[in-house]
Amino acid sequence: MHVVITGANRGIGQALDSRYRARGDTVTGTARSGGEFVRLDVTEPDGFDGLNAALDRRPVDLLICNAGMYPDKGESLADGYPAQMWADTMATNVTGVFLTVQNLLGNLQLAKTPKIAIMSSIMASDEGAPGGSYIYRASKAAALNLGRNLAVDLEHIRIAVGIYHPGWVRTDMGGAAADIDADESANGLMARFDDLSLKETGCFLSYDGTPIAF
Numbered sequence: 001m002h003v004v005i006t007g008a009n010r011g012i013g014q015a016l017d018s019r020y021r022a023r024g025d026t027v028t029g030t031a032r033s034g035g036e037f038v039r040l041d042v043t044e045p046d047g048f049d050g051l052n053a054a055l056d057r058r059p060v061d062l063l064i065c066n067a068g069m070y071p072d073k074g075e076s077l078a079d080g081y082p083a084q085m086w087a088d089t090m091a092t093n094v095t096g097v098f099l100t101v102q103n104l105l106g107n108l109q110l111a112k113t114p115k116i117a118i119m120s121s122i123m124a125s126d127e128g129a130p131g132g133s134y135i136y137r138a139s140k141a142a143a144l145n146l147g148r149n150l151a152v153d154l155e156h157i158r159i160a161v162g163i164y165h166p167g168w169v170r171t172d173m174g175g176a177a178a179d180i181d182a183d184e185s186a187n188g189l190m191a192r193f194d195d196l197s198l199k200e201t202g203c204f205l206s207y208d209g210t211p212i213a214f
Helices: 013-023 045-055 083-109 133-158 184-194
Strands: 002-005 026-031 062-065 115-117 160-165 203-206
Touching: 002 013, 013 026, 013 184, 026 083, 045 083, 062 083, 083 115, 083 133, 115 133, 115 184, 133 160, 133 203, 160 184
Parallel strands: 002 026, 002 062, 062 115, 115 160, 160 203
Antiparallel strands: none
């Protein structure tokens, strides 16, 4: 199986990259900084040229849209959440997902049972709205909506789409007080991705398989 993972250089993306490679799958990982990964800034439309060249029209069995940011921790409602922070986060967490899917659509169609996994969050759920983190919550709600609509539009070409909450994970983004480590999250997510099919397309699940209300 050929897996493409955006944001594969740290956190959950890095854990997924390592586990898929250990399982014997072929992995194309991307990172904004490049290095050992294919350089890709998902906010730059022209930046996909390098990824497209690296893929060289190979089939992609699983695309994991993992690249994301959470810049608004601790922002004050009175004087925080600057407009540029909104723009940057939406560009990465929402537009970046769309551009990635759009650019890899041809590669996905070459696979026998192609799948797209979009990383959202339980913070996107209407039921999980305790306030704060307005930018991150709004971006992940938009990513959820994007995934649900992609599931409808891609079903006729037999591409399954799932949207996932990775758990509250001890990473740079999640912080040291989080519930689980990246390995536990990655193991659970891989099981969910393996189970994804057209029957479940449009699902919104936690890493442990728990359905999440929209």
